[in-house]
Amino acid sequence: xxxDLRRQLILGAAKRCFAxxxxxxxxxxxxxxxxxxxxxxLFKHFPSKAALFADILTEECEADPGLADLREREPSTATxxxxxxxxxxxxxxxxxxxxxxxxxxxxxxxxxxxxxxxxAQLIYAKIKTLFAPLFIASLERAIAVxxxxxxxxxxxxxxxxxxxxxxxxxxxxxxxxxxxxxxxxNNLERELCEFLLRGLGLHDAAxxxxxxxxxxxxxxxxxxxxxx
Amino acid sequence: xxxDLRRQLILGAAKRCFAxxxxxxxxxxxxxxxxxxxxxxLFKHFPSKAALFADILTEECEADPGLADLREREPSTATxxxxxxxxxxxxxxxxxxxxxxxxxxxxxxxxxxxxxxxxAQLIYAKIKTLFAPLFIASLERAIAVxxxxxxxxxxxxxxxxxxxxxxxxxxxxxxxxxxxxxxxxNNLERELCEFLLRGLGLHDAAxxxxxxxxxxxxxxxxxxxxxx
DNA sequence: TAGTTGTGAGTAAGCACTCACCCACGCAGA
DNA sequence: TCTGCGTGGGTGAGTGCTTACTCACAACTA
Numbered sequence: 001x002x003x004d005l006r007r008q009l010i011l012g013a014a015k016r017c018f019a020x021x022x023x024x025x026x027x028x029x030x031x032x033x034x035x036x037x038x039x040x041x042l043f044k045h046f047p048s049k050a051a052l053f054a055d056i057l058t059e060e061c062e063a064d065p066g067l068a069d070l071r072e073r074e075p076s077t078a079t080x081x082x083x084x085x086x087x088x089x090x091x092x093x094x095x096x097x098x099x100x101x102x103x104x105x106x107x108x109x110x111x112x113x114x115x116x117x118x119x120a121q122l123i124y125a126k127i128k129t130l131f132a133p134l135f136i137a138s139l140e141r142a143i144a145v146x147x148x149x150x151x152x153x154x155x156x157x158x159x160x161x162x163x164x165x166x167x168x169x170x171x172x173x174x175x176x177x178x179x180x181x182x183x184x185x186n187n188l189e190r191e192l193c194e195f196l197l198r199g200l201g202l203h204d205a206a207x208x209x210x211x212x213x214x215x216x217x218x219x220x221x222x223x224x225x226x227x228x
Numbered sequence: 229x230x231x232d233l234r235r236q237l238i239l240g241a242a243k244r245c246f247a248x249x250x251x252x253x254x255x256x257x258x259x260x261x262x263x264x265x266x267x268x269x270l271f272k273h274f275p276s277k278a279a280l281f282a283d284i285l286t287e288e289c290e291a292d293p294g295l296a297d298l299r300e301r302e303p304s305t306a307t308x309x310x311x312x313x314x315x316x317x318x319x320x321x322x323x324x325x326x327x328x329x330x331x332x333x334x335x336x337x338x339x340x341x342x343x344x345x346x347x348a349q350l351i352y353a354k355i356k357t358l359f360a361p362l363f364i365a366s367l368e369r370a371i372a373v374x375x376x377x378x379x380x381x382x383x384x385x386x387x388x389x390x391x392x393x394x395x396x397x398x399x400x401x402x403x404x405x406x407x408x409x410x411x412x413x414n415n416l417e418r419e420l421c422e423f424l425l426r427g428l429g430l431h432d433a434a435x436x437x438x439x440x441x442x443x444x445x446x447x448x449x450x451x452x453x454x455x456x
Numbered sequence: 457t458a459g460t461t462g463t464g465a466g467t468a469a470g471c472a473c474t475c476a477c478c479c480a481c482g483c484a485g486a
Numbered sequence: 487t488c489t490g491c492g493t494g495g496g497t498g499a500g501t502g503c504t505t506a507c508t509c510a511c512a513a514c515t516a
Binding site: 021022023024025107110111112113114115116117118120121124149151152153154157158160161163164165166167168169171172174175176177178179180182183187188190191192194195196198199200201204 | 249250251252253335338339340341342343344345346348349352377379380381382385386388389391392393394395396397399400402403404405406407408410411415416418419420422423424426427428429432
């Protein structure tokens with residue numbers, strides 16, 4: 001077993017533990033057990049529990065949130081709808097298909113808000129640089145072509161409001177017994193998209209036409225992350 | 229010092245500790261210190277750390293979320309707008325004015341989502357019985373009088389979507405250094421209200437007229453809780 | 457033989473929780 | 487009025503166990 005591979009195995013096991021039980025609730029013993037090694041070996045690879053946790057957060061920060069295909073699109077109403085749809089899809093999927101990796105990211109993200117918020121701040125900054133420009137340009141474009149109403153709000157705030165809605169939705173579905181039941185998952189996705197796009201100022205006609213035409217266009221594509 | 233008063237003092241101190249550091253991160257020693265008593269006395273009042281935590285959650289569950297005045301209103305567009313406005317106001321205030329008590333509730337609520345979600349489930353159930361009926365009736369009424377579009381979504385889901393948006397917004401402002409900056413607080417309140425009401429299907433004219441007329445009507449009223 | 461991967465058996469500190477005991481107060485009996 | 491004593495709020499100094507972390511040493515490979 002090479003040192004690098006072992007390190008990755010430990011990081012994976014630790015991520016699962018920290019995401020599930022939080023920093024204080026996780027013991028180095030349990031991480032070692034999850035990685036099927038001795039505690040002593042764990043401390044050969046990481047100088048301390050805190051350093052191990054910090055490394056996990058750093059790795060999560062640097063992870064590619066994907067959606068590269070989307071980022072190369074031209075700003076348009078269709079792009080705005082697709083951005084929203086993919087974000088909603090991503091967060092809905094965290095709970096509905098067994099997406100352990102993404103559930104962990106969400107847990108770490110939420111935990112950070114209860115702590116100093118540093119990790120969350122970094123993730124938000126990353127999402128912002130990757131997606132906000134295209135989102136805002138698309139919204140502007142939608143307004144220009146008459147698909148959306150011009151409203152007084154800061155478009156960046158609107159971007160975050162949409163993100164907030166789906167984040168909490170996903171959060172309510174983290175426990176084994178979800179805190180809320182929204183009914184059918186397909187409906188949920190659609191209802192969320194419509195709610196958010198209406199909130200952004202899109203006209204009902206534009207929403208309906210774009211959601212209908214795109215609803216199954218690239219359903220099989222991989223949606224990796226909006227940052228949590 | 230009577231036993232009952234001491235018990236309340238311990239509960240208050242413990243609530244602060246648990247909200248700030250989570251269950252695993254809180255030590256009985258630190259709770260005792262926060263309550264300015266010995267650990268031994270703490271265990272005279274509560275049989276275990278777990279029981280103390282359970283009592284805190286029970287107490288928080290039973291707390292009156294207030295807004296009784298609102299619950300007695302007639303269903304109408306105005307009521308819908310006011311419900312939304314007060315909810316938004318409540319969550320904005322958690323961060324903007326030093327509202328330690330409500331910040332603690334939010335922390336406990338969020339923590340529960342990362343755990344088994346039981347506490348969150350109870351709070352959601354309480355919010356639902358208290359506010360959802362009036363919310364839904366008001367939305368129906370708004371549609372009937374032409375203030376809102378009839379949309380396919382389950383109105384209860386819409387209710388939760390609105391709640392989700394402001395919950396995460398408040399969450400981002402829990403850390404000493406907020407994870408996100410939304411600019412001016414007054415604008416934030418207004419932007420959130422408009423975003424949510426548009427999302428519910430209200431027409432811009434109805435939103436504008438109702439938000440403008442009510443914007444400072446009862447600004448001084450106490451907004452206690454939407455449950456988190 | 458030298459270096460790397462790996463571990464069992466520790467260590468000191470910290471944890472939830474307990475116990476013997478202090479002290480102030482109320483009150484019955486001499 | 488004093489004395490003795492029960493009662494309830496309160497604590498210092500523990501208990502055994504768990505924690506993060508260490509170290510001497512084994513096993514394997516180059």
